[in-house]
Amino acid sequence: MQNLDRPRRHLALALAGLAGFVDAAGYLSADRYFVSFMSGNTTRLGVELAREPAAAVFPALLAISFVAGVLAGALLSGRIPGRHKPPLLAGVATGLAFAAWLFGAGDGRAALIVLAAAMGALNNSFQSGGKVSVGITYMTGALVKLGQGLAALLQRRTADPWGDWLLLWIALACGATLGALAFVNWPGVALWIAAIVAAVLSLAARALPGGAP
Numbered sequence: 178m179q180n181l182d183r184p185r186r187h188l189a190l191a192l193a194g195l196a197g198f199v200d201a202a203g204y205l206s207a208d209r210y211f212v213s214f215m216s217g218n219t220t221r222l223g224v225e226l227a228r229e230p231a232a233a234v235f236p237a238l239l240a241i242s243f244v245a246g247v248l249a250g251a252l253l254s255g256r257i258p259g260r261h262k263p264p265l266l267a268g269v270a271t272g273l274a275f276a277a278w279l280f281g282a283g284d285g286r287a288a289l290i291v292l293a294a295a296m297g298a299l300n301n302s303f304q305s306g307g308k309v310s311v312g313i314t315y316m317t318g319a320l321v322k323l324g325q326g327l328a329a330l331l332q333r334r335t336a337d338p339w340g341d342w343l344l345l346w347i348a349l350a351c352g353a354t355l356g357a358l359a360f361v362n363w364p365g366v367a368l369w370i371a372a373i374v375a376a377v378l379s380l381a382a383r384a385l386p387g388g389a390p
Contacts, residue, residue, distance in 0.1 A: 182386070188381065189302070192266075196299060197348070197349035198353065198356035199212060199213065199295070200296070200314070200353060201357040203288075203292045206289065207286055208286075210235070210239060212292035216315075218239050221236045235286065242293040245294055245297065246272075246296065246299075249268075249298055250268075261301070266378050266382055268295075269298055272291055272292070273368060273375055274368075274372040277366075281365060297314075300315075316349055319345045326338070
């Protein structure tokens with residue numbers, strides 16, 4: 178985060194909020210599975226393998242779909258490095274819209290699989306040297322860096338700005354709260370809201386200043 182300029186930092190916060198919104202809506206929509214938190218799904222996979230092996234198929238499919246989304250996003254980013262954000266986010270918006278349609282058609286599990294792929298692709302938004310520099314849909318790394326930054330602060334050592342990682346976590350938490358509220362009150366339109374937001378962020382990414390951050 179500290180290596181991003183202000184517009185890109187703001188975009189990262191907005192995307193983290195979007196990821197929280199989608200994950201909360203997906204979590205509430207069908208069987209309490211996650212669409213971006215694959216650690217949680219992996220734990221459920223292990224539990225299902227121990228209790229009811231046939232039920233482990235779905236969390237495994239979610240993980241596979243997430244990886245497929247990461248793969249697709251990485252291939253796109255590799256073809257147009259530095260200019261991949263607008264088409265990547267447009268693709269995420271399309272995936273979210275398709276998932277919203279599937280959910281409206283009554284196929285919640287298929288919608289979750291599509292959402293997992295979209296969230297996987299979203300993690301390619303910020304790259305450095307061909308690798309993810311800012312994890313958008315998972316906050317464990319951000320919280321670790323937050324804790325390390327606070328430790329350095331207490332020890333009066335030079336540290337990366339820990340406040341950026343705190344803001345990223347807050348953005349995802351706020352997005353999750355809004356996603357849960359939207360799904361509870363308007364379950365038929367919550368994912369459509371997410372798709373519209375992703376489309377708007379795709380347009381915003383086109384307006385980013387050129388050059389390396």
